Amino acid sequence: MRAAYPAQMGIKPVPFSWGAATPEERGPVVVSRHPNTLKLRNAIGAYGGSYCVYRALAVAIGALEPTHMPNLFNTEPSVKIGPHPQWADPRKIVSIDPYGHVVASAFRQQMIDGMDIRPSIAITKAHMTLEEMTTAVRQGRIQVDGQVVINQRGDLNVVKAAVEPVWYLPGVAERFGIEESTLRRALFEETGGMYPELITRSDLKVFLPPIGGLSVYIFGNPAYLSDPTKRLTARVHDECNGSDVFGSDICTCRPYLMYGIEECVREAQQGGVGLIVYFRKEGRALGEVTKYLVYNARKRQEGGDTAANYFLRTEDIAGVKDMRFQALMPDVLHWLGVTKIDRFMSMSNMKYEAIVDAGIEIRERCAIPDELIPADSRVEIEAKIASGYFTAGKVLTGDELGAVKGRDWDDITH
Numbered sequence: 183m184r185a186a187y188p189a190q191m192g193i194k195p196v197p198f199s200w201g202a203a204t205p206e207e208r209g210p211v212v213v214s215r216h217p218n219t220l221k222l223r224n225a226i227g228a229y230g231g232s233y234c235v236y237r238a239l240a241v242a243i244g245a246l247e248p249t250h251m252p253n254l255f256n257t258e259p260s261v262k263i264g265p266h267p268q269w270a271d272p273r274k275i276v277s278i279d280p281y282g283h284v285v286a287s288a289f290r291q292q293m294i295d296g297m298d299i300r301p302s303i304a305i306t307k308a309h310m311t312l313e314e315m316t317t318a319v320r321q322g323r324i325q326v327d328g329q330v331v332i333n334q335r336g337d338l339n340v341v342k343a344a345v346e347p348v349w350y351l352p353g354v355a356e357r358f359g360i361e362e363s364t365l366r367r368a369l370f371e372e373t374g375g376m377y378p379e380l381i382t383r384s385d386l387k388v389f390l391p392p393i394g395g396l397s398v399y400i401f402g403n404p405a406y407l408s409d410p411t412k413r414l415t416a417r418v419h420d421e422c423n424g425s426d427v428f429g430s431d432i433c434t435c436r437p438y439l440m441y442g443i444e445e446c447v448r449e450a451q452q453g454g455v456g457l458i459v460y461f462r463k464e465g466r467a468l469g470e471v472t473k474y475l476v477y478n479a480r481k482r483q484e485g486g487d488t489a490a491n492y493f494l495r496t497e498d499i500a501g502v503k504d505m506r507f508q509a510l511m512p513d514v515l516h517w518l519g520v521t522k523i524d525r526f527m528s529m530s531n532m533k534y535e536a537i538v539d540a541g542i543e544i545r546e547r548c549a550i551p552d553e554l555i556p557a558d559s560r561v562e563i564e565a566k567i568a569s570g571y572f573t574a575g576k577v578l579t580g581d582e583l584g585a586v587k588g589r590d591w592d593d594i595t596h
């Protein structure tokens with residue numbers, strides 16, 4: 183039987199030095215409670231982000247052997263990313279493991295010796311078919327070149343990566359200007375006391391939090407991302423399932439994402455490279471339940487759903503208007519070796535400031551074109567612009583904001 187709190191005796195965490203220049207000097211992130219690894223753990227939490235809970239369920243019902251170790255044969259990255267100088271700076275990357283994709287090769291010997299070490303990043307390649315790209319090709323906005331756009335249907339050739347969070351707690355605390363102990367206490371409390379080691383094992387500095395990660399989509403040659411002589415168009419997007427997947431018209435999320443992809447494709451076809459980073463931070467990281475509660479409150483508001491009240495309603499319910507904390511977001515750009523972005527497909531001042539604060543130059547900010555904004559999402563976009571989002575146009579105030587109204591629920595007949 184595996185003890186919940188193993189005796190301290192014999193505990194010998196694998197040496198680990200965040201921000202080291204090579205994976206060998208840095209050491210592997212060892213978090214598994216596999217019997218071979220239990221006493222060697224140098225991190226808190228579990229592999230797999232939020233999916234560790236499903237793994238628990240699989241073990242609980244007997245569908246998965248708790249001692250199963252992955253066979254990583256042939257799972258290596260489809261393209262080489264890095265190493266980049268940013269990886270050797272303990273301050274530049276604090277929320278992902280820059281060596282997360284080279285685990286199988288860098289720590290081969292440890293794995294042969296029986297250690298349970300897992301990649302936190304996987305890099306593959308794919309084709310993707312999107313209705314908007316099919317239309318772009320049909321309307322002649324985008325040409326088929328056989329490389330980036332591979333056929334008349336507008337199918338795209340991409341390299342993509344999945345990245346799970348790996349937090350270096352002193353670095354995360356420093357990024358937000360707080361004490362590490364304050365961060366550890368809040369993480370312990372707000373996860374229902376789920377990770378006692380946050381409090382009891384201050385020697386363990388790495389935490390794999392049970393949250394969603396991010397996906398990276400690269401259009402064109404991935405090596406160009408870190409080449410300052412090549413142009414880069416990029417969009418960083420936070421998940422909005424209702425719009426991104428299901429086409430809800432209350433916000434601009436999918437139209438902006440698709441516009442970003444089209445511009446990435448265009449950049450890649452002109453000899454540069456395109457990048458989309460997609461974060462699992464639903465509803466500004468407040469979650470979809472909060473988001474829908476806000477939608478209800480907005481639509482039932484006396485005087486209608488107006489831009490003037492947009493953020494107030496969110497704050498009433500969630501206590502804050504945003505929990506995405508973009509300060510950690512640029513880590514993935516450092517991982518990719520990005521030093522400047524030529525065209526940034528976003529109006530968000532929070533994303534912009536986080537990237538510029540991380541020392542990455544943004545040369546041009548590109549707003550979503552007016553014709554792509556669904557009527558009901560005027561409320562959102564005008565409220566965002568009034569709160570500081572980038573625009574080349576007019577910033578509405580006072581009564582003007584109150585006059586921007588969304589669709590009434592009365593219009594919905596069922």
Ligand SMILES: Nc1nc2c(ncn2[C@@H]2O[C@H](COP(=O)(O)OP(=O)(O)OP(=O)(O)O)[C@@H](O)[C@H]2O)c(=O)[nH]1
Pocket residue numbers: 418419420421422423433434435438463464465466467468472473476477496527528529530533562566571
């Ligand atoms: N809580 C809440 N979240 C929303 C609402 N509408 C959209 N969202 C979320 O807001 C986030 C929007 O992220 P992005 O599409 O990256 O856009 P942005 O950060 O606002 O800025 P841009 O880059 O200019 O598009 C996503 O996490 C959405 O799920 C809303 O009414 N309430």
Ligand SMILES: [Zn+2]
Pocket residue numbers: 422425426432433434435436
């Ligand atoms: Zn949205």
